[in-house]
Amino acid sequence: MSVRLTNEAFDPGALLAGFCEGRQEVGAVATFTGLARAEKGSAQILELEAYPGFTEAAIGKFADEATARFSLDDVLIVHRIGQIGPGEPIVFVATASAHRREAFEACDFLMDYLKSRAPFWKKEHGPDGARWIEPREQDHADIARWE
């Protein structure tokens, strides 16, 4: 199980290839990549802040929960911090399990957590200045469906 924060651009394809390499016992690997999205066509920089140590530990706890709940063989989570341009990958999740149902659901579960409760603070830099983003109602609903 690996959780990594990085200031630098990552390559989701390379991460997936590395994650799959050498696995002979595992039947299913599911993956998700989140990309920074420009709102309304304006080139916006997304800035993500984390609390070093604390953020990784909090995400790690959820990765442990997913591992137990969905019988995972392995999980990899890589998350950008710092300034991120439109179209750049922000987050990568890969889950490995014996069967596809668990791998898919674990990936979904982890993404709902990462989008709504993970210890990040998000700022959007747009043409009119910068603003901090508040959690969306939809994100709270997403988390609730796993309870």
Add this chain to the structure above:
Amino acid sequence: MFGPLRDLAGWRERDIEGVASIAELRAVLGLEDPVLGEALSAKGVQVALDQAVVRGDAALAARSEVAFLPPMSGG
């Protein structure tokens, strides 16, 4: 200080001496900067002591790390 609290405070990290509890720390910061003081007590702001979230007040040791965490927006 993280997120909007850091912008409000104008600083990210500081060493503060002579406070024995989180409540005292808030009071000291609030005396210096009343707007910040109010924001630190706002609904949804969590406090972490040595990287573990604490509810309510807690005593501070000689070298404690206290973090004020605004509501998290996720990544």
